[in-house]
Amino acid sequence: MSEPDDAPIRYRVRHLTEYRYSNNVAVCQNQVRMQPVTGGNVTCEQTELSIAPEPTSRDEHIDYFGNRVITFSIEAIHKSLTVDVESIVAVSANITTDSQPSPQWETLLATSPNERHRPKIDEHRFGSPRITPADPYAKYAASSFSPQRSIIDAALDLTRRINADFKYDTTATTVATTTQEAFSLRAGVCQDFAHVEIACLRSMGLAARYVSGYLRTLPPPGKERLIGADESHAWVEVYAGDTIGWLGLDPTNACLVAADHIPVCIGRDYDDVSPMRGVVLGGGTNTLKVSVDVEPIADA
Numbered sequence: 001m002s003e004p005d006d007a008p009i010r011y012r013v014r015h016l017t018e019y020r021y022s023n024n025v026a027v028c029q030n031q032v033r034m035q036p037v038t039g040g041n042v043t044c045e046q047t048e049l050s051i052a053p054e055p056t057s058r059d060e061h062i063d064y065f066g067n068r069v070i071t072f073s074i075e076a077i078h079k080s081l082t083v084d085v086e087s088i089v090a091v092s093a094n095i096t097t098d099s100q101p102s103p104q105w106e107t108l109l110a111t112s113p114n115e116r117h118r119p120k121i122d123e124h125r126f127g128s129p130r131i132t133p134a135d136p137y138a139k140y141a142a143s144s145f146s147p148q149r150s151i152i153d154a155a156l157d158l159t160r161r162i163n164a165d166f167k168y169d170t171t172a173t174t175v176a177t178t179t180q181e182a183f184s185l186r187a188g189v190c191q192d193f194a195h196v197e198i199a200c201l202r203s204m205g206l207a208a209r210y211v212s213g214y215l216r217t218l219p220p221p222g223k224e225r226l227i228g229a230d231e232s233h234a235w236v237e238v239y240a241g242d243t244i245g246w247l248g249l250d251p252t253n254a255c256l257v258a259a260d261h262i263p264v265c266i267g268r269d270y271d272d273v274s275p276m277r278g279v280v281l282g283g284g285t286n287t288l289k290v291s292v293d294v295e296p297i298a299d300a
Contacts, residue, residue: 008043008090009259009296013214015232016291017276019081023284026077030278032070034085036213036264039066040246041094047087053078065272067265083276088297093259094248102150103241109205121239124207128268131179131195133203140183141200151240155201155249156256159236162197163254175270190234191270193251197236198269207239211248212273213263214294230292232275235261262294 015034035047047068051058055072063069074081127133144158165186172187179199182192194210201208215233235257237246248257265273 008092009216010045010088010090010298011214011216011262012293012295012297013085013087013089013262014291014293015085015214015275016289017083018289018291020287020289021079021081021280021283022286023282024077024079025074025081025280025283027073027075027281028078028081028278028283029073030071030081030083030276032072032083032085032276033063033067033212033265033273034083034275035068035070036087036089036262037062037066037068040263041092041259042263043090045088045090047085050082050084052080052082052084063272065265065267067267067273089262091259091262094257102152102244104148105145105151105154105204105206106148108151108207108239108241121207124209124239124268125202125205127202129271130269131199131202133199135203137183137196137199138203141204145204151206151238152244152247152256155206155238155240155247158200159197159249159251159256160254162193162200162251166193166196166251168193168252179269190252194234194236195269197249197251201236201238209237209246210267210269210273211235211237211257211263212265212267212270212275213261214292215250215253216260216262216294216296230294232290232292233261234270237266 035049036042036044038044049070051072053074053076056075058072060070141158144161145154167187169187170189172185173182173189173192177192179195182188183196198208198210212234214230217230235248235250237248240247248261250257267273
């Protein structure tokens with residue numbers, strides 16, 4: 001018997017990060033945000049993080065936004081660092097336009113009617129380290145947000161316009177490119193597209209946040225799936241009222257977020273969710289290799 005279309009999809013995800021250094025590293029300290037947590041439309045069945053060389057110390061905590069964070073240090077001479085994360089998750093389809101009524105976007109400009117959730121929503125209406133709401137973003141977004149239009153229709157229209165107006169170009173920007181620069185260039189990658197859309201939504205007075213995770217990709221017809229060829233991905237969530245909650249939007253692919261999207265971390269922008277950050281003492285120059293593999297798996 002086949003499963004219903006809305007049955008959760010189970011995935012095995014592996015994210016492998018490898019650093020090689022030209023000189024010895026005496027000490028390194030790092031934070032890792034690559035492990036999913038159960039919540040929303042995701043159930044994390046299993047997750048394991050391996051580090052080589054073996055850390056001198058290792059701690060774990062849940063940050064302000066609910067993300068799982070591993071902090072570790074290696075206080076021994078080494079010339080390489082490997083961080084290997086393997087997880088099994090089940091992802092359900094999100095609420096769609098067919099399953100819930102969508103409120104008009106103007107009704108969401110003030111606060112959530114649910115006072116218990118109000119602070120966690122309102123904090124995403126304002127500026128963050130990488131995103132400053134401004135008139136140019138509001139002017140760009142305005143044509144999508146006509147009076148009395150539903151939040152889903154308006155936000156999805158904006159998502160599609162960004163996809164059409166901005167060129168996906170891996171050479172146009174870097175991880176340090178500002179939102180303003182990406183907006184001016186009309187080019188970038190998923191991180192830039194997400195930052196621009198969040199800037200537009202916040203400039204319209206709406207609550208919007210950044211999501212990092214993975215996207216299941218399908219090989220061309222007749223081709224085998226390439227192991228390790230997937231990538232990290234980023235998208236946007238806009239608050240769409242207490243019934244719908246946070247609505248996922250993917251400007252890189254001009255679509256609503258579905259069960260093909262596997263969320264890992266949420267935050268105000270990329271600075272809150274970067275997969276790995278840290279400092280090293282020594283090391284000279286380094287080379288970085290990242291491999292991501294997203295594999296759908298059958299139920300046991």
